[in-house]
Amino acid sequence: METPIHKSTHRRSRTDGEATRSRIIDAAGQVFAERGYRDATSKEICARAGTNLAAVNYHFGSREGLYLAVVGEVMHHLLELDYLRQVAGSDNSAEEKLSELIEGLVHSLIEERSWHTRVWAREILTPSPLLPQITSHETMPRVEIVLPIITELTGLPADDPDRLYGLLGLISPCLMLILVDPDQPTPIQPIYSRPADEIADRIKRFVFAGLRSLAALPNDR
Structure with a gap:
């Protein structure tokens, strides 16, 4: 039987380990956001996290494992799976469900502006060799939750390709x-200074108009 001292030591050890793991992920997220997967180095990540390579390997197994953990944190931050399941x-x-999802995502993107979105942007623009794993483990489970909502809203059958156009209109x-x-001077830069509620409202109008248009297409096409 463990003594109270042993239990306290084990709890402290787990807490310390969780704190180290979280610190490494945060430091790695910053470095991957700034430099991308290919140019980020374990040395810089360890320096920012105040740890060593042995700790990275202990918690994540490898640099690749660390990157997958970072992307997992990104997806959890933007569209947490349990939250998606709860809404769905x-x-x-169906319109209320999609409305809630859009509002939550837009508020996260506009108000927080953390390294999470920059990591995801880099992965989209310059995919890492780990993209197939990311798609399988992170992207598809979320798509599989959202697609039935689109089906419910539009009435499009599961084998209708227009359902994927609806998904494209939602994601775009x-x-x-x-x-x-x-922070860059682009044509849509002024949008980022607008209230998140306004941005979400305009996106919802765009998305729902598109989905209704798809639903109204003739069935004999």
Whole structure:
């Protein structure tokens, strides 16, 4: 039987380990956001995290494992799976479900502006060799939750390719908010100074109009 001293030591050890793991992920996220997967070095990550390579290997197994953990944190930050499942499983209408998802994502993108979005932007623009794993483990589980909501809203059957066009219309405006640097002089830069609620409202109008248009297409095409 463990003594209280042993239990306290084990709890402290777990807490210290979790803190180290979190610190490494945060430092790695910053470095990957600044330099991208290919140019980020374990040396710089360790320096920022105040740890050593042995700690990185202990917690993540490798640099690749660390990157996957960082991207997992990115996806958790932007669209957490349990939150998605909760919204999708609610008694709200399909439009209310998509509305809630868009609002949550837009607020996260506009108000926080953390390294998470920059890591994801780099992965989209210059994919790492780990993209197939990221797609399988992070992207597709979220798509599989959202697609039935689009089906419910449009009435399009699961084998109708227009359902994927609906997904494209949903993703595109949010993707632009991720990819465009709000500090750079681009045509849409002024949007980033607008209230997040306003931006979400305009995106919802765009998305729902597109989905209704798809739903209204003739069935004999």
